[in-house]
Amino acid sequence: MKELSILLCLDGSAQCKYAMDVCFEWARHLPVRVAAQHVVDSIGLWDFLAHDEPGLVGSGLYMAAREAMYRELRSIGETLIEVYNSHAGSSSANGGAFLDEGSPVREIYRRSADYDLVVIGHHPSQLRSPAEERRRFARFSLAERLAYYIKRPLLIVQARSEPWRSIFAMLTVRHGLPASLAGIMDLGAALEVPVTICFVTDGDHEEERIPERIAALKRLRADSKWPAPAIASVRNSVSSWTPSVELAPDTLVALPMLDVAESRETALGVPVDLFVRHAPYPAILLCPEVAPQAQAQAPAGKARTR
Numbered sequence: 054m055k056e057l058s059i060l061l062c063l064d065g066s067a068q069c070k071y072a073m074d075v076c077f078e079w080a081r082h083l084p085v086r087v088a089a090q091h092v093v094d095s096i097g098l099w100d101f102l103a104h105d106e107p108g109l110v111g112s113g114l115y116m117a118a119r120e121a122m123y124r125e126l127r128s129i130g131e132t133l134i135e136v137y138n139s140h141a142g143s144s145s146a147n148g149g150a151f152l153d154e155g156s157p158v159r160e161i162y163r164r165s166a167d168y169d170l171v172v173i174g175h176h177p178s179q180l181r182s183p184a185e186e187r188r189r190f191a192r193f194s195l196a197e198r199l200a201y202y203i204k205r206p207l208l209i210v211q212a213r214s215e216p217w218r219s220i221f222a223m224l225t226v227r228h229g230l231p232a233s234l235a236g237i238m239d240l241g242a243a244l245e246v247p248v249t250i251c252f253v254t255d256g257d258h259e260e261e262r263i264p265e266r267i268a269a270l271k272r273l274r275a276d277s278k279w280p281a282p283a284i285a286s287v288r289n290s291v292s293s294w295t296p297s298v299e300l301a302p303d304t305l306v307a308l309p310m311l312d313v314a315e316s317r318e319t320a321l322g323v324p325v326d327l328f329v330r331h332a333p334y335p336a337i338l339l340c341p342e343v344a345p346q347a348q349a350q351a352p353a354g355k356a357r358t359r
Contacts (some may be wrong), residue, residue: 055352056084057079057083057084057086057169057170058086058148058167058168058207059079059088059171060088060168060172060273061087061132061173062090062171062172062173063162065129067176068175068211068212069254071214072173072208073089074093075172075210075336077141079244080144080146083243083244085146086148087141087286088147089165090161091130091134091150092154092156093130093152094126094155094157096155096156098122098123100247103174104193127152132140133137134299137150144206147305156323158198161199161203168205169206170196170206170207170208170209171205172208172226173194173196173207173209174196174202174209174210175329176194176211177329177331177333196209200328201317201326202257203341206341207305207341208235209338211334212337214303214336215302217305218246218303218304219248219297219303219304220240220244220247220248220304220306220307221300221306222237222250222282222306222308223250223298223307223319224266225252225253226252226258226263226266227262228260228309228320229257230266231309231320231340233342234352235273237340238277240279240352241282242279247280247282248280249283250282250285251298253286253287254287254289254321255288260288263286264349270282270287294348295313295321305337306332306336307340308320308321308328308337308339309340309342310325310340310341310342312342
């Protein structure tokens, strides 16, 4: 396997620590180069405090507050970089660390062009269902927004996990075999863990198409070194955002992401932000299927300030 270059999104959360542990665990077994990035959200800070015109008080108080908060945020970022470097040490996997400034989504998107994989920690929603979320409030985490725009595979780590012992790839028969399946199979072979390919159907005669997909998979494997994957199928309601599948906590769940019109969905037909927000799995690998004429555009935002 060629060297895998990883961009790790750095913040102070426990989930980020779990994501970093995954990267360094890989580095013990694979040729891996890990670079960390923290972005000082100067754009969000400005939007939070700025007003078009003075109201009850002048803008001076807000400008002073912004400067004080900016200094603290940058100090936190510098500390995160220092702590990361102390963990990475002199390892050959250490690809350095970057402290950037601007819109986090835009800056991560920019740097991700130089890496094979983006890794981020994420705290999933604690609400019981997407319907309850919509009734209560909207929540868009950095991982949710990145999943919409990113052109690289995105590994989302939500819990402390032991080294993975299996990969569970969820596909549908209506889309054929996604190109990103090759990367999923390559990863399974490199980690020496078995891969299960689960075809998710809606029950409307889609099961009849599974044999032809299996035949296509055999042709895809003909010139590869992939071990034969296990094959499974599960029926899922069209209205359900994810199949009800019991998986061991040491399983990596992998799904293709498809650009559909002006949106992006998982291969299950669910908006990626909704899936990321509620998926209960400890780790999720989302692989974009980006067609040249239908790529998600770079996230809009103000120009970088440094």
